[in-house]
Amino acid sequence: MASELSFAPPRTLALVPGVVIDGFRLVSSIGEGGTAFLFRVEAAERPDPGFPLLMKLPRIGNGQPAESLLAFEMEAMILPTVQGRHLPRYVASRDITATPYLAMEWIDGTLLEDIARAAPLADDRVAALGAALADALHALHRQDVIHHDIKPANVLLRADGSAVLLDLGFAHHAHLPDLLAEERRYAAGSAPYMSPEQLNGSREDPRGDLFALGAVLYELSTGALPFGTPPTLRAMENRLWAAVVPPRARAATIAPWLQEIILRCLEPDPAVRYQSAAHVAFDLRHPDQVPLTTRAHHLRPPGLVTQYRRWRRLKRALADRGRLQAKPHTMAAHAPVLLVAIDTSHPEDPRHAALQAATRQLVSLHHESRVLAVSVVAPAEIDAAHPLESSASGQQLSHRLRLADWLAPTALPPDRLSLHVIESEDPATALLDIAGANHVDLIVLGAPRPDEAALAWWRSTASTVTARARCSVHVVRVGEGQGD
Amino acid sequence: MRIALFADVHANLQALEACRADAARRGRDREAFLGDLVGYGADAAAVVDLAMAAVQDGAVSVRGNHDDAIDGESGYLNEMARAGVAHARATLNETQRAHLKHLPLIVRSAEACFVHGSADAPERFRYLDGIDAAKRCAAAAEAPITFVGHVHEQRLYFATLGERMHLLTPTPGIAIPVPRHRRCVAVVGSVGQPRDRNPMAAYALYDATRRTLTFHRVSYDHRAAAQRIRAAGLPESIAYRVEHGI
Structure with a gap:
């Protein structure tokens, strides 16, 4: 077999503005990596x-x-298979049998690398x-792709605050050939961010990105x-098992919740x-x-x-490679997020028992x-006679307590549970908003009762949520003769 | 140009018809049979007739070790396989037997190579059972991509750097890029006797224009195929394999 380099013809084309490559005219150089x-x-x-282009x-x-x-080949292979606004859109590519290129969407934004120059940043900025x-x-993980080169230089922030991942050159796609499967590389800019298992050669575990x-x-x-910037792969490996200096030891102003999240990652x-x-996204958005x-407390x-x-423990874990062999989307499927809609304003409603049973299951x-x-x-209405009890925070607290009691039988540990009381006149929209913002995989809620269905099924919360949700919806119905 | 690749049909007519229909629906332009039309199953004559007609229409067809055993040595086969060969010998007519006997062992062009076992020593029907075997096959193929059968599981071996090759266990239905400069050996899976605990029939579709390869699995009435095997008086173990995909 010939090495692939022999297939690549020497470049005869000068890369200067005005030159046309496969129908694309070079406009200006924006970098030379x-x-x-x-x-x-x-x-x-x-x-x-219809959008700006980068080649x-x-x-x-x-x-x-x-x-x-x-x-280059990996990126040209994976980019066309992924969708969504967190990656540049793929336009065209050509392999190394001619002048190879990859054309994609050019996105206006700020590199996280430039933002990181101002670090240390305030907790809320870091969290956002x-x-x-x-x-x-x-x-990306939901599309069965692992990035494997997350670092500030590869993250672009759009004006609206959302992030775009750049450079899929080291990515792994669970269903496509992995040309880098056996490559162990030391890239100076990337190594400080690499996980122990990635340094160990694992390519198939999305948790390396975390x-x-x-x-x-x-x-x-x-x-x-x-872990600093160790000069070699070997030095990096040796550093990884040494525990990290806790962020709060470097700056006592960093909040314990942020240290908890960072050290858990x-x-x-x-x-x-x-x-x-x-x-991680959820915890960063809900510090409380x-x-x-x-x-959280190590100093x-x-x-x-x-x-x-x-x-x-780590050596044993790395030896036990079986644990590291799940496809990214299956990993996400094993850690699904459920949103349970609980009507704490009507605690006597017969549907609660059925909803609790479904949640437990x-x-x-x-x-x-x-x-x-x-x-x-x-939304709370302030009662002038009892301002404290009827205040917004008082209402929040009483409903949070009801939620906690409602969930007590599930015996879920605190890190798998969060409680949210939302004030809104439009429950369906409120539920859909919180589901969309928190990557919810399944919404669980009660069906309207038979007497409600005849009147207002079309405008019930359950039907609106079912119709408009971007995830699965589990509608729990109390059967005839139950819940009386 | 899309080529449907069928290997190890093993006289399973129901499975072959289902795969051919699926490939036709997906717009295949040509067909290729990668050996072992006969053996094990109950419908050797019907399957060979079908393949003969396809060859008339331009299909590629190469000889597998079970096809070879009809007019040759079958002593090395296990008991199950010998029973299948004996059944085929008893049911095939002269024309069908002559067709199998004269099938080429390997077909190659500048673009692709078709063989039952491995491109190195095709007459020895070697199993493509690992990276080293894939490297030997790719080196002997003299083509960017080689399609093989014999091993009843879907696999894609692809070159990475220099002489290195790597293995991908394909996910059915995903179009995998197979660029010309990256040598590949594809084991397309068995139409008539899959062995990965999934009884669905297996084949692959190669799009030579887009340079993608898609592995497919097709539902068919495998219980009926197993019943045909029992009704023909063939060993129960063969019927069981077809029913359970083992």
């Missing part, structure tokens, strides 16, 4: 896709590492940026990298980390719902004995499932 040239281009002799031209020829061509990045990762996300959060909140054993990017463990790295135990299916318990209540 170690492995590729980047140009703004326009459609010259082909239909205009990536890999460096080829003598002296170029063969891995950079593999990375991290949640946007976690949203993007979740969208580790990298933790490293990015650490950098944004402290201004430092959790950075757990060396993927089984102890967050199990989905959606969960993050259950604090000892992680110095654990002692040597603890570190040694962690190292032993559903959460017992997956060890990692999480529940958002949501009660939508009418």
Whole structure:
């Protein structure tokens, strides 16, 4: 077999503005990386896709590492298969049998790398940026793709605050050939963010991206990298089992909840980390719902004995490769997010028992499932005679307590449960909004009663939610003779 | 140009008809049979007739070891396989037997290679059972992509860097890019006797224009096929395999 380099013809085309490549005219150079040239281009002799364009031209020829061509091919293979606004749109590509290129959408935004220069950033800023990045990762993982090179230089923030993931050159697609399956590389810019299992050669575990996300959060909140910038892959491996300096040891102003999230992402054993990017996004958006463990309060790295135990545990975990072999979307399916709509304004409603039974059943299916318990209540009206009891916060508190009592029989641990009381005149829209914002996989709610159905089925909450939800909906009906 | 790839039909007429219909629905332009039309199953004569007609229409067809055993050595086969060969010998007419006997062992062009076992020593019907076997096959194929059968499971071996190859267990229905500069060996799976605990018939569809390969699984009445095997007096173990995909 010939090496692929022999297929790549020497580049004879000068890459200067005005040159047309496969119907795209080069407009201006916008960067020259170690492995590729980047140009703004326009459609010259082909239909205009209707958005600005960027072209990536890999460096080829003598002296170029063969891995950079593999990375180019991987990106050209994976980009057309993924959808959504968290990635640039694919336009066209050509392989190395001619001048190879990859044309995609050019997106206006700010690189997270530029934002990170101002680190340390305030907790709420870190949380907002991290949640946007976690949203993007979740969208990618749901399409069975692992990014494997999450770092500030590969994340673009749009003006609306959402994140776009750049450079799928090192990504892994669960259903497509992985040209980098056996490559162990040391890339100076990427290694500080790589998880232990990734350094160990694992390509099939999406939780590696959550580790990298933790490293990015650490950098944004402290201004430092959790493991520094070791000069070699080997040095990086040796650093990883040494425990991280807790962010709060670097800056005492960092909130315990943020440290909890960061250190949970950075757990060396993927089984102890967050199990989905959606969960990280949720915690970053709901600091008050993050259950604090000892992680939150460390002010110095654990002692040597603890570190040694962690190292032993990690070595065993890495040896047990079977645990690391789930496809990304199955991983997400094992950690589904359930939204249970609970009408705490009518605690005597006969539907509660059926809804509780359904919730218990559903959460017992997956060890990692999480529940958002949501009660939508009418906005509080202040009663002048009893201002305290009838205040908005008083109403919030009483409904939160009812939610907690409602869920007590499920015995869900605090890190799998969150309580939300929302004031709204429009329960359906409120439920749909919270479901959409939190990557909910399944909404569980009660069906209208038979007497309600005849009158107002078309405008009941259940029918609106079922019709408009972007996830599955489980409508729980109390059968005849039940619930009386 | 889309080529439907059928391997290891093993005299399972129901499975072959289902796969051909599926491929036709997906717009296949040509067909290729990767060997072992006969053996094990109950409908050797009907399957060979079908393949003969397809060859008349331009289909590629290569000889498998069960096809080879009809007029050759069958002593090396296990008991189950010998029973299938004996049944085929008893039911095939002279024309059908001559067709099998004269099938080529390997067909290759500059673009693709078709063989039952492996392109290196096709007459030895080697199993493509790992990376090393795939490398030997790819090296001998003299074509960017090789399609094989013999191993009754769907697999795609692809070149990464230099001489290295890697294995992908394909997900049915996903179009996998197979660029010309990256050598591939595709094991297309068995139409008539899948062995991955899934009784659905297996085949693959190669789009030579877009350079993608899609592995498919097709539902068919495998219980009826198993009943045909029992009714023909063939060993119960063959019927059981077809029923359970093992």
